[in-house]
Amino acid sequence: MTELLVVIATLAGAFATYRLAKLPRFNVIRASSLLTILFYFSVLLLQNVLVSESRSSETAECWATVFFGGSFVGMSAPHRFSYYLLTISSICFTIIFMVLLPLLEGIGGALGCSAFISVAISHSLRVMVDKLKGA
Amino acid sequence: MKTPCENRAFFVSTKKEWFIFFLVKLVSFFFGTYLCFSLHHYFDVPVVLAAAFTGLVGSFWHWPNKYGNHPQAAIYAGAFAGMCSSAIITGWEALLFISVVGAGVYTLTRNIFEGFGGRLGAIAFTAVSSLILLRALF
Numbered sequence: 001m002t003e004l005l006v007v008i009a010t011l012a013g014a015f016a017t018y019r020l021a022k023l024p025r026f027n028v029i030r031a032s033s034l035l036t037i038l039f040y041f042s043v044l045l046l047q048n049v050l051v052s053e054s055r056s057s058e059t060a061e062c063w064a065t066v067f068f069g070g071s072f073v074g075m076s077a078p079h080r081f082s083y084y085l086l087t088i089s090s091i092c093f094t095i096i097f098m099v100l101l102p103l104l105e106g107i108g109g110a111l112g113c114s115a116f117i118s119v120a121i122s123h124s125l126r127v128m129v130d131k132l133k134g135a
Numbered sequence: 136m137k138t139p140c141e142n143r144a145f146f147v148s149t150k151k152e153w154f155i156f157f158l159v160k161l162v163s164f165f166f167g168t169y170l171c172f173s174l175h176h177y178f179d180v181p182v183v184l185a186a187a188f189t190g191l192v193g194s195f196w197h198w199p200n201k202y203g204n205h206p207q208a209a210i211y212a213g214a215f216a217g218m219c220s221s222a223i224i225t226g227w228e229a230l231l232f233i234s235v236v237g238a239g240v241y242t243l244t245r246n247i248f249e250g251f252g253g254r255l256g257a258i259a260f261t262a263v264s265s266l267i268l269l270r271a272l273f
Contacts, residue, residue, distance in 0.1 A: 014252075027204060029211045033190035040184050061181040068183050077250025089252070106220035108233075108263045109212075112256005119252045 006066050006097065010090045013039070013070025018086060022078065032071040040064040065111065069093055072115035085122045092118035153242070156205075159198075160238035163206040167193060167213020168234055172224055175217075182218050189214035208255055209241055215259035229266060237262035 013035065020031035044060040073089045081089070096114040104110035167189050174185035193210030216233050217224075224230055240258050248254050 027194065027207070029190050029204070029207050030194040033187040033194065033211070036183060036187035037191065040181070040187070057181065061183055064181070064183045064187075068187065072253045072256055074252060075255075076252035080250040081252070106222060107260070107267070108216040108219035108223070109256050109259030109261070111218075112212075112215050112253045113260035114256075115253030116248075116251060116257040117253070120248075123251070 003094070003098070005063075007091065007094050009063055009066040010070035010073070010094050010097070011087065013067040014074035014086050014090045014093075015083070017071040017074030018076070018078070018083075021075070028075040032068075032075055036064060036068045036071055039067045066097065069097055069111045069115055072112050073119060075115075076119055081119070081122070085126060088122040088125065089115075089118045092121045156202075157238055157242045159202055159206055160209045160241050161234055163193070163209035164213035164216070164238045164241070165230070165234040167210035167215075168217040168224075168230055168237075169213075171214040171217030172219065172230065176221055176224075186214040186218050189217065205241075205245070209238065212237060212241060212255035212258050215256050216262050219263055223263065223267065232266055232269075233262045236265050 016035050017028065017031045020026055020035060021028040023031075040060055043063045044057065047059055070090060070093065073086065073093050076086065076089070093115055096118055101110060101114060170192070171185045171189040174180040174188065175182045180188070190211040193207050193214070196207065196210065198206045213234065216237055219233075224233070237258055240261050244258070
């Protein structure tokens with residue numbers, strides 16, 4: 001169940017950032033940061049009002065981290081990455097997030113680096129498929 | 136909408152321009168790292184919130200048009216680097232080292248991997264990793 005929620009949060013972060021960055025007065029940085037702040041407070045509010053959990057701040061931070069990572073994936077340029085590739089990147093990121101990131105706790109940029117690796121994987125897959133089609 | 140990396144408003148051709156570009160990156164990167172680290176280390180703001188807040192503040196910082204979105208992107212990259220724990224950023228020298236390496240990597244790779252999501256995070260990770268590696272070696 002947790003794995004599925006991580007995938008959903010990552011996809012939400014990626015798609016929301018990708019869409020919002022296209023709007024006037026927005027760019028990828030503003031979209032990613034603003035959405036993460038909104039997501040954090042939304043989760044915190046839900047935890048406090050609906051669940052009344054004592055460790056709500058930690059839970060909100062954990063889910064905001066997942067969303068934040070997803071938003072890095074969504075910072076990809078639309079002319080290079082379609083929604084299809086964005087979905088593949090998000091799934092790759094989820095796997096890296098759950099396997100690799102616990103080992104890199106406390107190291108700045110690890111989240112963004114994981115997003116970069118997942119985007120690079122999906123890009124490589126696209127290049128490979130294009131070459132196979134051409135052959 | 137252009138990504139920060141696509142914005143080629145500021146062409147770097149001479150050594151002087153390269154140095155100015157690097158200095159702008161350095162100031163921006165340092166600001167991002169310092170603000171994010173201060174927020175979570177001294178004011179107990181959650182790390183993710185500190186980085187996002189730094190990025191949001193940086194996105195409203197107006198720079199001359201010739202620099203494009205590069206300084207804002209460098210602030211955001213700096214914020215990622217500032218997400219480090221106090222075990223890694225132990226003082227001003229560590230903060231400065233990360234900023235110099237981060238700004239250097241950003242300047243050298245400004246036209247590589249354009250439009251790839253997570254590029255800024257990878258730059259920040261490279262800067263932080265180089266500090267860890269340097270500490271391990273010496």
